[in-house]
Amino acid sequence: xxxxxxxxxxxxxxxxxxxxxxxxxxxxxxxxxxxxxxxxxxxxxxxxxxxxxxxxxxxxxxxxxxxxxxxxxxxxxxxxxxxxxxxxxxxxxxxxxxxxxxxxxxxxxxxxxxxxxxxxxxxxxxxxxxxxxxxxxxxxxxxxxxxxxxxxxxxxxxxxxxxxxxxxxxxxxxxxxxxxxxxxxxxxxxxxxxxxxxxxxxxxxxxxxxxxxxxxxxxxxxxxxxxxxxxxxxxxxxxxxxxxxxxxxxxxxxxxxxxxxxxxxxxxxxxxxxxxxxxxxxxxxxxxxxxxxxxxxxxxxxxxxxxxxxxxxxxxxxxxxxxxxxxxxxxxxxxxxxxxxxxxxxxxxxxxxxxxxxxxxxxxxxxxxxxxxxxxxxxxxxxxxxxxxxxxxxxxxxxxxxxxxxxxxxxxxxxxxxxxxxxxxxxxxxxxxxxxxxxxxxxxxxxxxxxxxxxxxxxxxxxxxxxxxxxxxxxxxxxxxxxxxxxxxxxxxxxxxxxxxxxxxxxxxxxxxxxxxxxxxx
Amino acid sequence: xxxxxxxxxxxxxxxxxxxxxxxxxxxxxxxxxxxxxxxxxxxxxxxxxxxxxxxxxxxxxxxxxxxxxxxxxxxxxxxxxxxxxxxxxxxxxxxxxxxxxxxxxxxxxxxxxxxxxxxxxxxxxxxxxxxxxxxxxxxxxxxxxxxxxxxxxxxxxxxxxxxxxxxxxxxxxxxxxxxxxxxxxxxxxxxxxxxxxxxxxxxxxxxxxxxxxxxxxxxxxxxxxxxxxxxxxxxxxxxxxxxxxxx
Ligand code: SF4
Numbered sequence: 161x162x163x164x165x166x167x168x169x170x171x172x173x174x175x176x177x178x179x180x181x182x183x184x185x186x187x188x189x190x191x192x193x194x195x196x197x198x199x200x201x202x203x204x205x206x207x208x209x210x211x212x213x214x215x216x217x218x219x220x221x222x223x224x225x226x227x228x229x230x231x232x233x234x235x236x237x238x239x240x241x242x243x244x245x246x247x248x249x250x251x252x253x254x255x256x257x258x259x260x261x262x263x264x265x266x267x268x269x270x271x272x273x274x275x276x277x278x279x280x281x282x283x284x285x286x287x288x289x290x291x292x293x294x295x296x297x298x299x300x301x302x303x304x305x306x307x308x309x310x311x312x313x314x315x316x317x318x319x320x321x322x323x324x325x326x327x328x329x330x331x332x333x334x335x336x337x338x339x340x341x342x343x344x345x346x347x348x349x350x351x352x353x354x355x356x357x358x359x360x361x362x363x364x365x366x367x368x369x370x371x372x373x374x375x376x377x378x379x380x381x382x383x384x385x386x387x388x389x390x391x392x393x394x395x396x397x398x399x400x401x402x403x404x405x406x407x408x409x410x411x412x413x414x415x416x417x418x419x420x421x422x423x424x425x426x427x428x429x430x431x432x433x434x435x436x437x438x439x440x441x442x443x444x445x446x447x448x449x450x451x452x453x454x455x456x457x458x459x460x461x462x463x464x465x466x467x468x469x470x471x472x473x474x475x476x477x478x479x480x481x482x483x484x485x486x487x488x489x490x491x492x493x494x495x496x497x498x499x500x501x502x503x504x505x506x507x508x509x510x511x512x513x514x515x516x517x518x519x520x521x522x523x524x525x526x527x528x529x530x531x532x533x534x535x536x537x538x539x540x541x542x543x544x545x546x547x548x549x550x551x552x553x554x555x556x557x558x559x560x561x562x563x564x565x566x567x568x569x570x571x572x573x574x575x576x577x578x579x580x581x582x583x584x585x586x587x588x589x590x591x592x593x594x595x596x597x598x599x600x601x602x603x604x605x606x607x608x609x610x611x612x613x614x615x616x617x618x619x620x621x622x623x624x625x626x627x628x629x630x631x632x633x634x635x636x637x638x639x640x641x642x643x644x645x646x647x648x649x650x651x652x653x654x655x656x657x658x659x660x661x662x663x664x665x666x667x668x669x670x671x672x673x674x675x676x677x678x679x680x681x682x
Numbered sequence: 683x684x685x686x687x688x689x690x691x692x693x694x695x696x697x698x699x700x701x702x703x704x705x706x707x708x709x710x711x712x713x714x715x716x717x718x719x720x721x722x723x724x725x726x727x728x729x730x731x732x733x734x735x736x737x738x739x740x741x742x743x744x745x746x747x748x749x750x751x752x753x754x755x756x757x758x759x760x761x762x763x764x765x766x767x768x769x770x771x772x773x774x775x776x777x778x779x780x781x782x783x784x785x786x787x788x789x790x791x792x793x794x795x796x797x798x799x800x801x802x803x804x805x806x807x808x809x810x811x812x813x814x815x816x817x818x819x820x821x822x823x824x825x826x827x828x829x830x831x832x833x834x835x836x837x838x839x840x841x842x843x844x845x846x847x848x849x850x851x852x853x854x855x856x857x858x859x860x861x862x863x864x865x866x867x868x869x870x871x872x873x874x875x876x877x878x879x880x881x882x883x884x885x886x887x888x889x890x891x892x893x894x895x896x897x898x899x900x901x902x903x904x905x906x907x908x909x910x911x912x913x914x915x916x917x918x919x920x921x922x923x924x925x926x927x928x929x
Contacts, residue, residue: 226872235876243855250828259831528829530859534876567870569863569877570730571816576829589768592732601732609733616691616727617739619720626695647868651875652906655696662694662701666717676719 194248194369194475194527196240205233207375210362210538216560219542221567225535228370238370239533245366246527248476249577256468265465267581270518273423273456274508280423280456281499287426291488294496301331304500308333308415308448311496312342315446317412323430323437324348325417326364326521327450327500330543345407347436352400356383362537362545365474365523370536414440416486418451418497419520420466424459427487428497431470431480438484445493449486453504454517466520469579473524507555512590516551518580525574525584531567540564547574551587554595562600565591620678626661685713686748688756688785690898691723697898700919704757704788707925710803711796718747724756726764729771730864738771745772745781753795754785757921759818759896760864762787767821788921789824789896793837800844803926807847810923811890812838813881813904815897816859824896828857838896838920845923851888858884862903878907886913893917 208231211224229235253259273280285295298304304327312320320342322328334355337344346352350367354360357379361367368376373391381388386399416437418428428449430437441447457466471480489495508514526532526546537545542553542561550568553561565588574584595601615622648654660668667675685708689701708715724744728737744765748754756762765785772778792798818824818838825836842848861867861877868874881904885893893915895901901917908915918927 222870222872225870229872229876239880253831256831530861530877531870531873534873565732566866567873569816569859569861569866569874571859571863572820573816573827573829573857573859576820576827592730593734594732596732596734605731606733606736609728609731609736613725613728613733613736613738613740616723616725617743619722619743622722626691647871648906650871651910652878652903653909655902655906658696658698660698662689662698663719665698665702666705667719670717673717674719678720 194241194244194366196237196244204374205231205372207231207371208234208536210359210536211541213541216557218560218563219540221535221539221541221563224539224541225531225567228536228539229534234370234372234536235534237372238536241369242527242533245474245476246524246577249473249524249527250476252472252476252478256472262465262469263579263581266469266520266579267518269457269462269465270580271515273458274454274514274517277453277456277505277508280458281453283423284421284426284456285499287424288497289426291426292495293426293488294494296496296498298498298500298502300502301500304328304331304450304498304502305333305336307498308450309336309340309342311446311448312340312413315413315494317342317446319343319345319407319411320413320415321345321347321408321411321440321444322415323417323432323440324351324361324367325415325450326361326543327417327452327502328415329360330502331450331500333450343407345404345411347404347408347434347440348432349397349400349434349436352404353379356380359538360543363523363526364521364544364548370538408439408443411444413446413448414442414444415448415450416440418449418455418486419470420457420463421451421455421497422458422460422463423456425487427460427485428455429463429467430484430486431467431482432484433475433481435482438482441484441486442490445490446496447486447489447493448496448498450498450500452500452502454519466579470520470522473577473579474522474527503555510555512594513551513555513587515582516548516555516584516587518582519548519552520580521548522579524577524579528573528577529568530571530573531569535567540567547584547588548582551582551584551591554591558595558598558600562595565589565595566601618679619676623663623678683713683753684751685715686751686754687715687717688721688724688748688754688761689717690756690758690761692902693757693898696902697919700757700898700921703919703922703925703927704755707788707792707921708755710925711798716751721747724761724764725769725771726761726864729764729768730866734771741769741772741778744769745778748781748785749777751784753791754781755788755791756785757788757896757919758898759787759789759815759822759824760899762790763817763821787818787822787824787896789818789838789841790822792841792924798841798844801841801924801926804844804924805846805926805928806892806923808891808929809849809851809889810842810892810894811851811853811885811888812836812842813860813885813893813895813897813900814838814857815895815900816857816863818896819857838894841924842894842920848923851890853884853888855884860900860904862900864899867903874903875907878903879911882908882911882913882915885915890915894920894923896920 208227346355353368362370377391380386384403421428532546544552572585725737725740860881861874
């Protein structure tokens with residue numbers, strides 16, 4: 161035994177790790193930022209790209225995750241940044257004695273609203289119309305895009321500025337618009353970075369969190385003409401601002417999402433840290449808001465519960481910098497709300513999975529997820545990554561996303577941080593069963609499990625299978641491994657084989673004990 | 683009190699001394715301990731993969747083996763969790779329900795049922811970091827998880843504090859999953875191994891000489907990672923420490 165842990169030989173263990181939430185300049189970072197300790201390497205590590213997406217072919221999360229891990233600067237930064245957000249979230253939680261009551265309340269308000277969604281949607285529509293808002297209904301992403309395009313066309317709009325919205329990602333709005341000749345400019349900094357790099361967001365709250373500053377400098381130098389060797393945040397932010405502000409000021413239409421839609425008032429609320437939703441909504445005279453039908457809450461007073469939870473869970477800050485309420489178009493302007501279903505009412509009918517609709521997209525489950533932190537959001541090859549993605553994505557396509565519910569250790573941390581108490585890890589577990597029942601898991605895996613089940617239910621057969629240490633080593637990891645015998649040994653040593661099993665020891669030391677029947681008939 | 687000992691398949695094959703320590707420890711409390719001889723597994727590998735139908739016969743065998751006892755004690759949080767929460771591939775008859783309810787993890791059994799207040803035979807003069815298996819922590823409530831707002835408690839630490847000489851060290855990320863995750867460890871080996879390396883690094887930075895846990899499976903994975911990294915960490919099951927293992 162060495163007396164101090166410094167005697168370790170692997171370099172990974174020697175690097176200092178600072179878990180304290182303090183930025184590189186020594187200040188405590190409070191809002192919307194997670195810190196990490198950069199690795200100082202000489203070679204320039206390229207940003208790993210996400211999963212390959214090939215039609216309906218099942219996403220290979222494992223391969224994409226392995227690529228992410230093979231880029232240690234990125235992986236370490238990503239893990240630490242998000243862990244820092246989780247730590248800040250914990251600190252915020254501890255400052256609120258009634259935290260668990262708030263979560264319970266939030267969960268109940270959402271469940272109640274979802275159970276009466278038809279009524280609240282009608283109430284919202286009526287109230288919004290009374291406020292002078294145009295209300296549209298979109299059954300799916302395509303309908304949503306057509307509606308938005310139609311509004312823009314009617315106004316002769318050439319440029320749309322928008323704030324971040326996972327729903328428009330879900331609908332593929334940007335791709336759709338590219339074909340119409342209408343320019344779309346993202347106004348959220350992270351989302352803008354992703355747009356310029358032609359990548360989807362990797363996280364619902366911090367879309368470019370998988371990028372090093374250097375990666376951003378590279379994107380900006382390529383697309384905005386900034387200095388590729390300067391990766392200071394103020395410089396990069398300023399260059400982006402200079403490049404984007406003129407586009408914003410001369411835009412014809414603005415688009416936002418909506419974090420909450422209030423049925424009684426017909427109003428909706430958008431929470432941002434950059435104030436960009438306000439730019440999108442207020443600079444042009446035309447404001448379109450795309451809102452998923454599950455965003456409804458009955459009354460304004462319920463916001464008191466959700467607003468307290470949202471940013472604390474997401475970023476560990478007490479509140480977002482801007483919480484903007486939109487109720488009616490401004491004078492001379494027009495306001496449109498597009499209420500989007502896109503699979504939500506079908507999900508509402510799924511007995512085991514409907515509560516996933518409670519999600520307020522805070523991203524806390526991603527920040528805490530040890531697999532997400534080490535694989536990056538793009539490795540999931542889907543609009544929604546991380547724990548919430550594992551349970552939402554298969555509702556869009558069971559085949560394509562059939563592998564995702566297996567990208568989890570089922571550790572349960574996600575369910576515990578979720579501000580609306582979605583039993584995320586239990587739904588991941590349930591999805592595995594549904595996918596196996598519907599033959600969406602590889603046949604070889606099913607056959608392996610059939611074989612394992614056959615052996616494990618027959619004591620004599622089982623004992624024969626593991627009778628020597630050697631055969632135990634072959635059988636036991638294998639019933640988990642199916643055809644991937646090397647999966648254990650690539651990064652880990654095999655356990656040493658003991659000279660006898662507990663079972664053999666017991667038989668030897670308890671000669672008088674009942675030795676069973678061997679066929680399990682008891 | 684009639685107690686049945688369930689020795690998980692991994693423990694049986696790779697860590698027999700954990701089974702032996704559990705049996706010896708239980709016998710110290712004058713319990714009538716039986717080891718049902720036809721036992722195999724709790725069915726976790728199949729249900730963990732979604733293959734519930736394939737687990738049914740194994741679950742039925744489990745119930746036949748373990749019916750009629752006051753308690754079924756298992757030195758593994760994840761197996762206890764599997765039986766209590768996920769043994770649903772077979773019809774839930776009263777016999778099945780009884781077996782499921784009566785299955786306890788060893789720490790719970792010592793802490794909640796026997797309410798043990800001393801382990802006079804145990805002494806472990808080492809720096810120890812404790813690894814909470816995720817199913818033990820969040821599934822069956824061994825301790826207060828760091829994500830939730832509430833008073834701190836930890837059943838395994840309560841027990842370890844009664845061991846002479848044992849010094850607990852603090853991890854930077856105490857509840858972080860080690861990446862074993864049952865079949866996950868081979869389904870996504872890159873992530874699993876990276877999580878294991880990070881966990882091992884956390885133990886080492888905390889200055890631990892020994893890692894103690896109520897789950898051999900997590901420790902097998904972490905030990906495999908530590909050996910590969912060349913980290914001098916030792917791993918020992920809580921049953922062995924409480925039974926008076928000297929190292
Ligand atoms: S599932 Fe819960 S924790 Fe995850 S994003 Fe949604 S609300 Fe947040």
